[in-house]
Amino acid sequence: MEEETSYLTLVFSDEDSRVYIFAVLVAFLLTAAYQTSVFFYFKSEEIIGKYDVPSWDVSFESIDLSEEETQIIADGTTSSYFLEIDDSMIMENSYVGFLNVVVSYEETSDNFADPCDFVSVNLRPEGILAQWDNESNSLSGSSDQCSDILLFVQIYPSFDQSNVTVVSETIDDALDYWSNETYGKGELNLEVEVNTQQRVEGLPTQQDTDEAVTVNWRLTTFVPTAKQLDN
């Protein structure tokens, strides 16, 4: 202890040594300060950068298009209803989301106590690009109670009218997924079969030979917009 103290005293008592130690100390502190500032400056930029990709709230303005057609379908026959979906029908910057179909009929024979006919419908899974395997789809149905038959087809993937959050660099990237105009374009074919039912079979005055069936196509299209969210 004595020796060390005397050694240090010796070192610090020497002018050159003091200058040298001071210079080394300053150099060390400057280097440390520089490295620390570099770390915090550039690393923090990098860390912030990772969370700097903006989030977008994508919302959809829905526009429903409706077309209706009524046909008189003879007993025991099948008739097709067609829906043509093309650019003239779909507004610019809008896309085809999904389709609802309502098939309706009533008993129109005027025969006394004539029961409702049997109507069955089948939407052929072809003609347009759609999510034909979607589990929400309802492509066929029937009724013998004069009740409406409801069908549904998911056309644009994942579209259900609710907002989605997208992380992307630009607004165009955020809207890119929601800007595919190939979905839903083409022609759909709904087959409708009628089998009449009558109260008394074979009685000429009670003949029920056909039925009027109305098909209402309700196509939901959408215009997507994106708004940047505060991170």
Ligand SMILES: [Ca+2]
């Ligand atoms: Ca009938």
